[in-house]
Amino acid sequence: MALMVVATFFSWMLSRDGINFHKADRNIVAVMDKLAYVLESDMPKPRKKRVVKKLLNSFAPPMFRDRHPSDNPFKPYYLIDEQLKDRNNELAPEAAIALIKHKHHKKKGYSPVKIAIQGDLIFIGPKPVLIDGKTYQLFIAQHIGRFKGRMLLHILHSVSWWQFVVYFLLSGILCFGLAWSLTRPIKVLQSASRKIANGEPTSAKQKMGQRRDEFYHLADDFDKMSSKILNTINSQKQLLSDVSHELRSPLTRIQITLGLLDKELGNGEGKHIERIERECQRMDEMIGQLLNIAALERGQVYEEEQTIQLNQLIDDILKDASFEATEKQIAFEINKAVDGESFEYEKNSMALTGYYHLLYSAIENIVRNAIRYSPEKGTVNISLTQQGNEAVIAIADQGEGVDQTDLDNIFKPFFRTDQARAREQGGAGLGLAISCRAIKAHGGRISAEINHPHGLLVVIQLPLLKQG
Structure with missing residues (x-):
């Protein structure tokens, strides 16, 4: 966007009013002074011609096929008299005439040497010279391509700082308005799609x-x-x-x-x-x-909200599920931590507001699934950790697990895999669907991952009450 603004600015500087005037730098003024001195001198014509050519070539490498837009032979410099004609009695170029008139509108002390850009030509001048007792206005004419990157410096020198500030402020406001106009409806559609x-x-x-x-x-x-x-x-x-x-x-x-x-x-x-x-x-x-x-x-939800102590809830669920675990000789491995540090139940209870029986049923269903699909004498890992203002419950079994492609589908009603979650092992594929919706009713999130080296890992994230 910034590059576009800069390009627009310099395009405007180069194209406004047909002919644009810019301040000449010291190097150009020095060449003009030397050229005027040579033209006024009495040196022999062959030598004068070589020196003039050398001075003109100092702008850029020579271009022998330069042509004026009017298809007339291109002239590297002009000597204009008071009648605005050159030494061949031809009418002076429009840009040269504009530079002469432009000079008379400036205040006293104004540097006469300026740059005028017209189309693809650059005219530099005027510089008074006295030849054969007659005063002429000297102009150097060059194709803009011969100046290459130097033209940027000429424009920068010719524009005051307040013009830059005003232009960039206006263009900045315009760009901001354009960006806001384009991004606002996109954000509206994005917000609407999330709600849907x-x-x-x-x-x-x-x-x-x-x-x-x-x-x-x-x-x-x-x-x-x-x-x-x-x-x-x-x-x-x-x-x-x-x-x-x-x-x-x-x-x-x-x-x-x-x-x-x-x-x-x-x-x-x-x-x-x-x-x-x-x-x-x-x-x-x-x-x-x-x-x-x-x-x-x-x-x-046909239940009143209440404050739930997650530690107590997990303990109650494990006590109720211990009978099924004992029948299969499955052990529970329990880990509780706050931001990576272990804690005792009495010191930190991880409280949240929700529906006790609904949340109990949701977590219990996942624990019982872990017991059902784990092999005998296996282990079910259960961790309860607090990360910031969020409780994370992770339940991992050692069963056959679920294919990677089915992880997002196990929370859909009536979904069963062909392996571990087969009909023969009970259930109609509704338990995890209910758990998923119950967790979302508490403002939480639930996801499933592959438990390495085997098994399924279900992760529940619930927002806690803010302490203090």
């Missing part, structure tokens, strides 16, 4: 203000797209909730009927009823889990 990703309804078009450009139409299309996406998601949530409710009522009637049949049938036939009852109970649990997911998706 979190399932929050929003309108990007309303935040575009009065503008009716391409960004406005893009925001309009974005709102239409997001509206359809949210409607589809809400329809799925509603369908999940409605189906679960509709299934629970007939399932309850089936369970009641089975209870009555069990009393009427004999012992030999009762085992079939028990099998049906177990399947009905399993289906009832599944429907309950679906209802929990639907409620969490809508942000509904």
Whole structure:
């Protein structure tokens, strides 16, 4: 952006008003003085011609094919008389005439030698010389390409510091306004996309203000797209909730009927009823889990908020899960630390505000999964650490683990892998989905990683209450 501003400035300096005037530096003035001295001297013409050529070549290497824009032979210097004609009685170049007139508008003490840029030619002058008793105004003419980088210095010398300050301030304000105008709608769309990703309804078009450009139409299309996406998601949530409710009522009637049949049938036939009852109970649990997911998706939690001590919560979960762990001879390895330093429960309890039973169920489900998929006589590692104002709970098992490509899918409802998380090991693929939504209901995050050398590592991050 800065380079564009500088380029624009010098392009403006070179192109304004057709002919631009700039201050000549000392080297150019010195060449003009020497050239005037040589032209006024009485040295022989051949020698004078060689000296003049040498002085003119001091600007840049000679260019033998230089041509004036009018296709007339290019002249390296001009001697202009009072009638504004050269020694060949031809009308002087427009830039030379402008330099002569420009000179008379300046104050006393003004340096007469200036640079005028017209098209691709540079005219330097005027410098009075006396030849054969007649006064002429001396001008040097060069192609701008022969000056190369020196032209930048001439422009810098000819522009006062306040012109630079004013120009850059104005261009800076213009660039800032342009950048703000371009980035603001992008930020609006970015913010709207994040809200849509979190399932929050929003309108990007309303935040575009009065503008009716391409960004406005893009925001309009974005709102239409997001509206359809949210409607589809809400329809799925509603369908999940409605189906679960509709299934629970007939399932309850089936369970009641089975209870009555069990009393009427004999012992030999009762085992079939028990099998049906177990399947009905399993289906009832599944429907309950679906209802929990639907409620969490809508942000509904049927429980009062309270202050939860994470240390006590983890201890309670491990006590309840110890029976299953004992059956498989699985040991718990527990690590608790604050910013890398171990602590005792009594000294630091890591408190947060949330729903005790919901959070208990979410963490317990992950712990029980770790026990279920770990081999007998294995180990389940559980760590509770505080990092800044955040609690981090990590639960790692020693099971067969999950493929790298499935790590993001295990928190989706009904997802099961073909290996460790198979149907034969129990569950319908709803436990981790409920845990994920329960953690998010507490403003937290949950993720899964591969536990090296084998197994699955689930990491939960929860915001803590600010101390003090």
